[in-house]
Amino acid sequence: MIALAVWCGSGLVLLAQLMNLWRLLRGPSLPDRILALDTLFINTIALLILFGIARGTSLYFETALVIALTGFITTVALCKYLLRGDIIE
Amino acid sequence: MIWLHRLFPHPLFSLSLLVVWLALVNSLSPGEIILGALLAVALPRLTSPFWPEHLRMRRAGRLVAYAVVVLWDIILANLAVARLILGPTRNLRPRFVILPLELEQPVAVALLANTISLTPGTVSADLSRDGRLLLLHCLDVDDEQQLIERIKARYERRLLEVFP
Amino acid sequence: MALLLAGVIGIMVACSAYLLLRGESFPVVLGLTLLSYAANLFLFASGGLALGGAPIIGAPGAGEVDPLPQALVLTAIVIGFGMIAFVLALVLRARGDLGSDRISEGQGRE
Amino acid sequence: MEPGHHWLMLLAAAVLPFAAAPLALYLARWRRGLVAWFAGGVGVVVFTALLTLAPAVVGGASVALDWPWMPSLGLEFSLRLNGLSLLFALLVVGIGLLIFVYTHYYLPADKPAARLYALLLLFMGSMLGIVLSGNLLLLLMFWELTSVSSFLLIGFETARPEARQAARTALIITAGGGLALLAGILMLGQMAGGYSVEQVLGAREVIQAHPLYVPALVLTLLGAFTKSGQVPFHFWLPEAMVAPTPVSAYLHSAAMVKAGVYLLALLFPVLSGTAWWFYLVVGTGLTTLLFAAYIALFKHDLKGLLAYSTVSHLGLVTLLLGFGTPLGAVAGIFHVINHAIFKASLFMAAGIIDHEAGTRDMRILNGLWRFMPYTATLAMISAAAMAGVPLFNGFLSKEMFFAETVHQQWLGALNWLLPLAATAAGAFAVAYSVRFIHDVFFNGSGEHLPKRPHEPPLWMKAPVGVLSTLCLVVGIFPEATVAPLLKGAVQAVLQAPPPEYSLRVWHGFTLPMTMSVLAMAGGVLIYAVRHRLFALHDLYLPEYSATGLFRRGTALLLAGAGAFTRTLDNGALHRYVAALLVTALVLGGSPILDGLVLTFPSLEEVGAGAGVTALLVASGALATAAMHRHRLVAVVALSLVGLGVVLAFAGLSAPDLALTQMAVEIVTTVLFLLVLYFLPQRTAVRASLRRRGLDAGLSLGVGAVAAVLAWEMLNQNGGSGLSDYFRAQSLPASGAENVVNAILVDFRGFDTLGEITVLAVAATATYAALYGLRLNLARADERGRSWSADPHPLVLAMTTRPLLPLAMMVAVYLFLRGHHLPGGGFVAGVITSAALILQYLASGVGWTRQRLRLEYFDVIGGGLLLAVLTGVGAMLGGLPFLTSGAAQLQVPGLGSVKLYSAMAFELGVFCVVVGTVVCILSWLGRLSLEQAGAVLPRQEAE
Amino acid sequence: MNDPLVIAPILIPLFAGALLLLAGPGMRRQRAIAGAAVAALLAVVLLLFADAAGGAVASYRLGDWPAPYGIVLVLDRLSALMLLLTAVLAIAALAYACAGGDAQGRHFHALFQFQLVGLNGAFLTGDLFNLFVFFELLLLASYALLLHGGGAARTRGALVYVVLNLAGSSLFLLGVALIYAALGTLNLADLTRVLSGAEAGAHGLVRAGALLLLLVFALKAAVLPLHFWLPRAYGRAAAPVAALFVIMTKVGVYAILRLFGMVLAEPGGAAGPVAGPWLFPAALLTLFAGALGLLASRGLREAVAYLVIVSVGTLLVGVVGFSEAGMAAALYYLVHTTLLTAGLFLLADLIAGQRGGDALQPGPAVRQSRLLGIAYLLGAMAIAGMPPLSGFAAKVLILSAVTAPAVAPWAWGAILLSSLLVIIALSRVGTLLFWHHSAGRRGGRAGALTLIPTLSLLAAGPLLVLFGESVSGYTQTAARQLIAPLDYMQAVLGPARESAP
Amino acid sequence: MIFEAAVALLILIGAVFTFIGSLGILRLPDFFTRLHGPTKATTLGVGSTLLGSMVYFTGATGEFSIHEVLITLFLMMTAPLSAHMLAKAGLHHRLPSIAVPPEKVPSEEQRPVDPGPNE
Ligand code: NA
């Protein structure tokens, strides 16, 4: 049952990734792309967790944790860039 | 008392850090508790210059209730937003709403803004320079005033109790 | 899986080559970054592919994972980061000294 | 003296001039006159040394000295004095001595005498070296030294452009010939099995039968001909007449130009006697003889006339050696002696005339007899020798020459051509000799000269007198004077007893005598009609000049080199990268075409996760390339690639890599944004469609090669025995469950040390590169929108602050976990830095710097030192650098805690990483702060 | 085994570099640390050189891990020679820089030391990936040193240099990956051992990997068509930096020798003559491109930079056959050209300083014209291969070594013709610099701190000939050791493994 | 069985919300509405998945697995920040919006001399 759920869940998240990818490539605006990238990062966390369950290992926890902790820095930096150009001032 | 304060400039935060550490290591062994305690003392001291300078807090315990409310709202929000996304998009009634703030402490304002972003169909989009107005973007607004009042009642009031 | 990885590496290398051929500092640095990603994947692949394991004693499939290329790639990632950081600084230096983004000499025409 | 000490004299003769040359430079600082005495003294000593050796040598003995120098090269310091070398050595030193005397009076006081003497001494030594060398490589060394000293002497008057030009021409021709000679000698040596003269001379049969004989011959002759000014390489010699006259007299008539002839004579036994030798040497010699004799007549410059005459006489000697007969060799060597004597004398006379009359142009000069009868007499004696008048030394060798032309049989039905040509050349020689005398000393009253001439000082005339006297003495009493020398030389050249020959003046009315008479008569006749000939010459051969051709050639070479270099290297990075990629395509692709077995792709199952990951990476890469002109979008796309790679690593059993890649990815993006701020936001110029097409084609090719190689690699992977070892040893030997970490900090900790050193250098380098940089700040974004007025959004600032301690806690966690689980000092460092950078991002440089009082380089240097010292610690225990150690520690309440030396190492890594990342990013960020004063809108900056 | 001295050439500059980062901005302190480090380095290297000259191969097992699992440093004659050259250049360049050039930018001394770490590491390491690490280290340090002193020209030159070399670094990884995948080891001695027994299928991968590495090394060595970066980088770098950089092209040559002369050169070895067929035409073209570039040079330093390219071409002509005689000759040439071109870079700086500019145009007279003129003459003669200086002996050695009928005419023709072109160019340059004057401001006299290193390096011209037999004897044994690496393998792998199939 | 069902349910809920969030990104008409999809849906999506993981590992190993909570915690701290900054950027860029945007962006309305966030 878990295996099936993981299989379905992974499928859904992967589909989600594809949709995000579409938005990232398509735009049309830069914030749209950044939003898509941000979502890609977050969905990756889900993906890693599902992967860990599927393999029965928590070895991917650290990676997921680091994405959660630092992934948004990319988004913030990109937004700051759009707002101010100078991201560290 | 002073030495205690010096040791724990932010006792609440130190405690949270200890919890975080224990969660991280997924263990409650004495070694980890000691190590976590050491870190919980050391890290805030090390990073205290980076802390907000004037943080007035009281009744911190109320934050727990606040968290529960927010979590519940998040679940509801997700359902609501899911319905909106799955439904016909032309029925959406997005709105920009300006929320006047009573909160004064920057930390509290930030906390409120983030809470709003996490909850039903609202994103805090901008904050005025003086920190008194919060611009929200809402996905589907029926009554603007009702929304503002709801936010004030559910979140801002609770935060004001902790961060006067 | 091997075919997929090889194809991806090929695409990355091709794209980085195209960027390197742009002759302007920023795209070129993008190309270098992309190339180093590709090279890291390539080096990683030299140990063969193992799915869902980890080179950690006791982890599932630890016996099939070749840890050495992973260690090498880690080193390569770090070195690559240092290099990209410097080359970006150099791009700025060039911006300041040369005013232009184009990497060519005075008479340089393509 | 003791024969056992002969080698010492020989060594002294060879070395003394070289030792004296730098001393001469030094002495001149002290007193100008001293240097002439000094040089003269050296000349006398060397000459005496040679003379003391002469009796033995003339008696048939040979003095030798052999020191191994570079046996592996075949180079020996080996000196030989035999008849041939003695003759040349005496000429070189004897005439040199006279030149030294002459120079002292010739050189104006404002010219650097020391340099001249030093160079003349250097030259004398080199020339002596050539003739004394018993090893062909050694000979070549001196050979090239004469080229260099000639270059320096011709360019003596550095301020004159024509001197510089002539010096270069001479150097290029003679050194170029030297290179040919080098090749020739190397071939000869390889054929003979060594470079000693004896060895080579003894290998005649082997060499002449060898397939390399002809190339070796041609190359050797090229060397000899260029040095001796044979047509078509003759032009440097007349040009070299810009040198001071003593130099012309010495190098360019008596000594250096004879080096080529010496070489022909030296190698005569090995190389001569074949058809190739005959046609090449005789052809060149004959052409030179005739051509230069003809041209000499038309030179109005005294030195020009003498120069072409020299060329012509060298042609004559070459021609004689070309015959390949013993008598030809005798005549050739005899003429070398005679020519050296009369030509040096004539040059010095020309120098006196120039000195006294202020011009060397024979159209201006006339009637000098009135003013300088002694000089005129001496010049006339030498000129008579040059013309081959009986009773003067030139006559004797010319007679022998005429006789040889009559006797040679190589040309068959055309045998008569040679005597005819010889007579014609003789006639021209007579004509220009007459011109030299008549035009200068008579032919007018000498009223309109630039200067009123006088007889020169005695010591300026004396050398001319000595030589002119020699012309006569040798011409009249050859047997009593040069005969022994000549005999010794001939014996050495032929490597056999000399043939029967007679040095008598009068042989009766023979064919050669008739030719002489004809030449005399013809010469006088030509001189009589010279004005008409001049007109004809000017009309039909106007401005003929090999020099011009050569100059045009050099100019063309330079222009061509410039055009080539700038076409090849057009300065554009595109070209360089394309070259690199094409090379990669060819080198990487060749094994694919060349037998790398392509495994057919089996249609394996590809998981959805892998497919999506691949799609993320591939589309990210493609988007980066496709949208690179909109740079910010490209950065976003590149981040997508990074994310995809993280997923790929995670999926492919590499959690450590996923973790590290993720952490680095974030920092990289921030870096890109920091830099992009100062750059154009879009790539303005778009390459042509054709260019883009070609680029895309090349890129596809390179990508395809990479893909095929990766595919092959994945299919042919046989696994490594190393990984088994690592897995087996990781826990017991290194105490790590995380094998990757064990490799990083232990098995291959040295790589990691190198890696953090790279990071430290990256920080240092970035700092150095950015130091003092001024950049324009953009006041508005690319569309002209002014920036948001909110530099530090409050929500951002407030939220990021608690993240710092949280992130550091995670960092500590990763740091401690690294040995057993994914993590380690590097990742911990990047996370910490990311959190710090976040503070910069959210609250600015000023705010953060106030709170982060960290000297980056102290952190970096300290971390590096810690890592190094951890490694050195093991050495103190007698173990190799970086040997890991562990200590069991009993902590009350905690049980036993195991401490690894790797932890200290990892702490070093951590410090270096934090220091580096924060240093680089904050420095980049600070750039805008430092020049906030100089704000320019971006549009203007474009 | 594990003589700690072997790792000292890496640790000394590494330690000094770290200290220099901590030392702060005071130039006196920096110079003291750097000077002491380089002096210690030279002393250590001399000891090592003496050891290696005896014929022993020393290995050093880092972390006490046996090869091929850990990283091993190996000191044989070849690496000892390279170390010595590096140390000599370093001391000369450092002395020259301490005359004031070091203060014209930031962190000169630290970067200089790190550059030495990279160089010495590259020469000592017996591991392919570790070689990559040290390559990166020396490159990164060189990128920064190249910029030292600032200016648009340097920046432009550096951009090209950095971009090409970074691309090269990625290709290096590809090469390493292919070889590791095929042979399962990275240790050079182990690779040498394994190569004879590798499966046939893997050889294509080995060849592909080896050729990619060849590309990378050729890029470092500035072989046509990968030479473009060099004239700009070297021609514009600060003089002491350029002098030190001369060894960097030699790192590429060293790596080619190590990989193709030793690892892949086993008789009956798997990869066969992999590099030769590609390298030979490239070497000839390099010679010509270098010589023509030299003729076309507009600046003195640029001219010296093109001389480096010419020398690389000549060097590779000797190398490509990978014969003992050829490699021995090439090594002799390497010593000669390294010292001489480094000296010429310093000399060019002195001359340019004294005549107020580097441009090859008539300018004011050089102030110390006699001294510098003689130095130039000797340097130019030596580098052009004119006797009686080292270039001549080197050229003769190379020509004598290349005698195979298929290649000799090309090699001889190319070397001799390029020599002529070099003579033409250098005589032009020399007459222009020292004989052709025009009015203008000129610089001051050079001090001992700049003169002594310059003249000492140029003194290699006569000295290498005077002691030519010792030098060529050494290079010959070094080449022999390289081509028959039994000692090397035994020192690294131990006697048991060396005899394994 | 209940344990497995719980895990499966949590995983599926998470995945569905993750999917819906991204669907919003794909479907919704303007940037500001798209912003709502992921910033909220993903929090619950990932959160629920993490909960599933916690339950799974606690059940599977018998040891209490709680560290996944941290991921949720960090996400809840950082995701709204991303949304806030994105919205600010969108406003600043005056992206097309169905909702009528305010005349002026509040943070740019008054432009006093910037005292910095705390001073
Ligand atoms: Na990125």
Ligand code: NA
């Ligand atoms: Na900034």
